[in-house]
Every structure is written in structure tokens, then in C-alpha cells.
Amino acid sequence: MTVEQQLEPPRWRDYVLDHGEGLASFWASHLHDSKRQVLFVLGKGFDPRMYLGFQALINAGGDGRRDVLAIDLAGGEIAPSQVHRADISVRGGLA
Numbered sequence: 001m002t003v004e005q006q007l008e009p010p011r012w013r014d015y016v017l018d019h020g021e022g023l024a025s026f027w028a029s030h031l032h033d034s035k036r037q038v039l040f041v042l043g044k045g046f047d048p049r050m051y052l053g054f055q056a057l058i059n060a061g062g063d064g065r066r067d068v069l070a071i072d073l074a075g076g077e078i079a080p081s082q083v084h085r086a087d088i089s090v091r092g093g094l095a
Helices: 020-032 052-059 081-091
Strands: 038-044 066-072
Touching: 020 052, 038 052, 066 081
Parallel strands: 038 066
Antiparallel strands: none
16 A cells, blocks of 8 residues: 655746756756856854855856855854864855
């Protein structure tokens, strides 16, 4: 007997869930067609991999503004993100 589970629709209507070459390919295709303004929102101090998505966006080229909103998610002195504090500072002074 199989039971089908009804999933709720995604919370965000327009989002991209990809990585590696798939993400690079998405940005190249999406930014190639026309001038696009992009706001890249990331959690500052949360995960050092967050820069990989932004790097893929920048590498894709295209015309239009590229803005970054870095939200400080440091979480205090005992937060696990503190381990990466030095790396965050080196990667553009976002600490």
C-alpha cells in the first residue's frame, strides 16, 4: 500500500535551488537575455559557502546592478559562526 503525501507549495515562489555548474549555468542564462538588477541577500557570518553563490553571480556577467544585503547573523560570542570570523573579515570586510 502506498500513501501519497501532499506537500505544501514552496514558501518562495521564485527561487533557485542549485549548486556548482548548475548554478553557474542558471546565472549565465538568466543574465544573458536582458539587463537585470540583482539583490543578493546573504547571512553574514553564517556560512562561509555563501560567497560561492555570489561569485557565480558575478562570474556570469551581464548588464545591470549587483547589490548585496548582508544580514548580520553572528549570534553572539559563543555562536558557531564565530569560528569563521577571521575568514569573513578577509573576504571583503563583512565582519
